Amino acid sequence: MTAAAKILGRMRNNPTGWRIEDLRTVADRFKIEYRQPGTSHVTFRHSSGAKLTVPARKPVKPVYVKKFLEMIDEVAHEKN
Numbered sequence: 001m002t003a004a005a006k007i008l009g010r011m012r013n014n015p016t017g018w019r020i021e022d023l024r025t026v027a028d029r030f031k032i033e034y035r036q037p038g039t040s041h042v043t044f045r046h047s048s049g050a051k052l053t054v055p056a057r058k059p060v061k062p063v064y065v066k067k068f069l070e071m072i073d074e075v076a077h078e079k080n
Contacts, residue, residue, distance in 0.1 A: 004029035008072065015065035020056045023068055030075050044068065046075050 004026050011018060011026070020042055027034050027044055036042045036056060044052045050071050054064045 011065055011069060015062040017059045018065050019058055020060060030072055032075065048075060048078050050074055
C-alpha cells in the first residue's frame with residue numbers, strides 16, 4: 001500500500017487536520033496537476049476538466065478535503 005493510498009483512506013475516515021502537502025501527495029497518485037503561483041491558494045486540475053481551488057492554510061478545512069475526495073472519486077470513476 002502506497003503512502004498516497006494510506007493518506008486517502010485516513011482522509012475518508014477523518015477529513016480534519018490535513019495539510020496541503022497531503023493533498024498534493026494524493027493528487028500525484030491520481031495524476032492531478034496542481035499549482036500555486038505565489039498566492040495563498042492551490043489549484044488542483046485534472047485533464048478531464050475537474051478543478052478545485054483550496055486555500056493553503058494549515059490545516060485545510062474539512063469542507064475542502066471533502067470536495068477534494070469528491071474530485072478524486074470523479075477522476076477514479078472516469079478511469080474505470
